Amino acid sequence: MSSEPTNLSAVRRPIETAHGLPNAHYTDPAIFAEETQALLASQWAGLAVAxxxxxxxxxxxxxxxxxxxxxxxxxxxxxxxxxxxxxxxxxxxxxxxxxxxxxxxxxxxxxxxxxxxxxxxxxxxxxxxxxxxxxxxxxxxxxxxxxxxVWRDIVWINLSGTALPFEQAMYKMIDRWAEFDQPLFHGGDDSRFDLSVNCNWKLAVENYCESYHLPWVHPGLNSYSRLEDHYHIEEPGEYSGQGTLVYRQIRSEKDGSVFPDFEGLSGKWNEAAEYISAFPNVLLGVHRDHAFAIILTPETHDRTTEHVHLYYATPDTDPDLRARNTHQWKQVFEEDIFVVEGMQKGRHSPGFDGGRFSPVMDGPTHLFHDWVALKMDQYRNGPPGIRAAE
Missing domain, CATH: 2.102.10.10 (Rieske [2Fe-2S] iron-sulphur domain)
Incomplete structure (x- = not known):
């Protein structure tokens, strides 16, 4: 544990006056070690895919x-x-x-x-x-x-053995996407890739769960799914993210065909899509015709590997269309790298006090910071032990 625990009281204020997490939560190996226990080992964290x-x-x-x-x-x-x-x-x-x-x-x-x-x-x-x-x-x-x-092909683990059963701990997310509780099929080797980023894993979560940055970081995506087409998703203690009311299916250049839809979806999903950060380290996206999961593996306090997997409603899909979809998403996720790495560098500025939040645009990110601060305070008041299962 760090010899000087960070003061997180300002992080837990209402969004109008809250500060972001202190620099040490991104730059200090001792704080990183604390967080591995408080945020990752004691929760249901993503490990791999089944x-x-x-x-x-x-x-x-x-x-x-x-x-x-x-x-x-x-x-x-x-x-x-x-x-x-x-x-x-x-x-x-x-x-x-x-x-x-x-x-x-x-x-x-x-x-x-x-x-x-x-x-x-x-x-x-x-x-x-x-x-x-x-x-x-x-x-x-x-x-x-x-x-x-295993949920949505992701293998979730609880290293401490102290978390509630997964279905209880994550029931609100399971309920939210109950329509997608059906078979989904990994696209195969052309539907997976890794990205290595020089930043603390939390910055990847923070960036993913908000749409505020779209016009400047993702101009191509923003050209049809505009900032004003997005809405916040906020579930304290479990997840936060964003949704869009304008989802445009990718079409084959040969015959205009699209991926098959998941079965029985309500009309909402004809044009909507949602992107959620499931705390602590899994980033999820659902659309009418495909889904994806990103598992963040914290390597060190300032290095993270993002494992990206794409899924479809049927086991056999057009390989050319699959490859295009993978390329499109890889391009979007790569556009974020300079942002999260730039913020990581910025956390070495001693004058930075954690920053502020837009009360209108930063709700999902503030919610994540508040969750981190809460779990850290709980850990410091009595850290859970790692269970040795028989």
Missing amino acids: GDVPEPGDAVPLEFLGMPLLLIRDRDGVVRVFQNICRHRGMILVDAPRKIEGAIRCPYHSWCYSTQGRLVSTPHVGGPGQNTHEGIDRATLGLIEVSSH
């Missing part, structure tokens, strides 16, 4: 907040997340994406685990040729499982 492990036995090693994790689809088809370490001596179990054909075998002493995490084999643990020992209780030495939940 599409990364499409078949039973598929396993992908990942790192989140410095913790080695293993994303796996078990033999029954259930997506699980484990700490990627052997319970014997802490060796990394899986060092590259692969198919688990039998058991998860530790390369050090060959202790083996099922895809459900059970310890199933301990060769020579009682001496040569003795594969059991009364001091080694396999039933209590399975892999350490991390609480996880």
Whole structure:
């Protein structure tokens, strides 16, 4: 924890008089370490997508907040997340994406685990040729499982194990987009890309959830979905964002066709689209004919990786149209890079006091700052522990 905790009282004021978060929340590694616990480990954070492990036995090693994790689809088809370490001596179990054909075998002493995490084999643990020992209780030495939940293909995790069940913690967002509670299909390799940005992850959230910057940063998008066509989305404690009343479908240059719509949508979605920052680190977008998710992975206090995935209503879509859609969104998201990196540089100015908010235009961003300040205050008054699941 920082030796000098930041004063966040001004952040929690009404928007008319509130300040933004202090500079240290973007530039101080000690504050970053605090926030990883208060904002990321104790909440439902986005880790990856279930599409990364499409078949039973598929396993992908990942790192989140410095913790080695293993994303796996078990033999029954259930997506699980484990700490990627052997319970014997802490060796990394899986060092590259692969198919688990039998058991998860530790390369050090060959202790083996099922895809459900059970310890199933301990060769020579009682001496040569003795594969059991009364001091080694396999039933209590399975892999350490991390609480996880799959929604909209995103694998959400709660490292602390202290959050409410996902359906309770995120019920307002689930209800808001209940019409989209139907199958969605990842577009494949041409519908995913990563962006590396030199900024604190919170700046990506702040920028995404407001439309105020559209006329200057996204002139192409603003040419048809104008600033005045947008509305705020604000749900204290859970998410904030923006919507547009003018969504223009992308059309094939060959025959004018469009992507198939999601089924049974109300008339609102004929022309509307919504973009929400699900606190802490997932950015979501829905349209009548496609959706996307951006998972923000904080690498350091001033470096973030954005993992972008696009989805469709049917498994087979026009590859040319898909590629154009990916290119279009990549261009939009790349237009934001100079902004978030510029704000990161600006946070090194000692005279900057966190800035102010437009009472009319900055509501979603202020809501996020208020959430950060609230969670930080709660953490400082009693930080949650990391649960070691059995």
